[in-house]
Amino acid sequence: MTNNTGITIVTGGASGIGLATAAWLLARSRSVLVLDHSEANLESARVALKEYTASAAFAALDVTDEEAMMQVLSSNIPAGTAISGLVNSAGFGTDIPFLETTSKTLRDMLEVNLVGTFVISREVAKRMVGTGGGSIVHISSVSGLIGNKGRSAYGATKAALVNLTQVMSNELARHHIRVNCVCPGPIETPLAAAAHGDAGKLLWEQQVPMKRYGSPKEIANTVGFLLDEESSSYVNGQIISVDGGFIAAGLLPA
Numbered sequence: 001m002t003n004n005t006g007i008t009i010v011t012g013g014a015s016g017i018g019l020a021t022a023a024w025l026l027a028r029s030r031s032v033l034v035l036d037h038s039e040a041n042l043e044s045a046r047v048a049l050k051e052y053t054a055s056a057a058f059a060a061l062d063v064t065d066e067e068a069m070m071q072v073l074s075s076n077i078p079a080g081t082a083i084s085g086l087v088n089s090a091g092f093g094t095d096i097p098f099l100e101t102t103s104k105t106l107r108d109m110l111e112v113n114l115v116g117t118f119v120i121s122r123e124v125a126k127r128m129v130g131t132g133g134g135s136i137v138h139i140s141s142v143s144g145l146i147g148n149k150g151r152s153a154y155g156a157t158k159a160a161l162v163n164l165t166q167v168m169s170n171e172l173a174r175h176h177i178r179v180n181c182v183c184p185g186p187i188e189t190p191l192a193a194a195a196h197g198d199a200g201k202l203l204w205e206q207q208v209p210m211k212r213y214g215s216p217k218e219i220a221n222t223v224g225f226l227l228d229e230e231s232s233s234y235v236n237g238q239i240i241s242v243d244g245g246f247i248a249a250g251l252l253p254a
């Protein structure tokens with residue numbers, strides 16, 4: 001039987017979707033460990049979440065640094081302390097035509113978006129096995145489900161999270177660990193502002209049936225549902241788009 005009483009780790013938790021998820025959890029009296037590689041983002045997250053200092057902890061971590069990851073986990077979460085949740089929100093992407101995408105770009109995105117998620121999930125799941133289970137949520141993207149232009153590298157790394165979710169949910173269910181995946185559409189965050197630009201923003205607003213970007217809070221609401229044992233105790237292995245109808249839509253009305 002899993003529970004909501006342990007700590008929840010949010011990677012990339014100092015900005016955008018991760019920060020909104022940390023705030024969602026803290027507002028419901030959960031303990032949260034915010035991990036992020038950006039000191040500047042961590043500093044502003046500390047300010048944004050200052051009313052929750054008793055239950056929020058912050059640590060610098062680049063999810064591609066496996067050794068540092070082990071150290072951060074052991075120094076912030078003593079052995080035997082229950083970890084109820086893990087949200088893998090650390091990630092990045094850019095909009096580049098396939099013909100101009102270098103193998104370095106692909107490898108850099110793979111390291112953060114897939115390998116970082118894979119390794120911390122494995123280490124946290126080992127801990128969850130010993131403390132009664134938990135809930136893991138990967139943040140993929142609609143670009144991991146279909147062929148959005150400019151997303152050959154980013155989309156491939158995000159598509160990999162879909163299958164990772166399925167295999168993990170299959171293997172870990174016996175340990176009372178649920179694993180699900182959220183695929184956001186365009187969400188108002190610093191990452192989207194940088195990747196889309198003004199022309200890209202207009203295109204997204206035209207292509208999404210709801211004709212707008214989502215807010216980080218609208219993603220956090222779904223991630224929170226998946227983390228919450230009361231709400232989603234039988235939801236496992238699911239890939240859920242939160243995208244204003246983008247993935248479902250075909251030809252849009254004029």
Ligand SMILES: NC(=O)c1ccc[n+]([C@@H]2O[C@H](COP(=O)([O-])OP(=O)(O)OC[C@H]3O[C@@H](n4cnc5c(N)ncnc54)[C@H](O)[C@@H]3O)[C@@H](O)[C@H]2O)c1
Nearest residue numbers: 012015016017037038062063090091141186187189191192
């Ligand atoms: N914003 C969107 O439109 C959108 C759409 C689909 C998917 N996503 C995904 O959502 C997740 C969160 O993105 P966001 O829009 O909130 O972006 P964001 O830039 O606001 O937040 C991402 C955070 O992750 C951190 N981060 C990046 N690389 C890291 C690393 N190697 N180690 C630790 N922390 C790292 C950044 O410092 C930042 O604080 C990403 O995985 C992104 O791919 C975003």
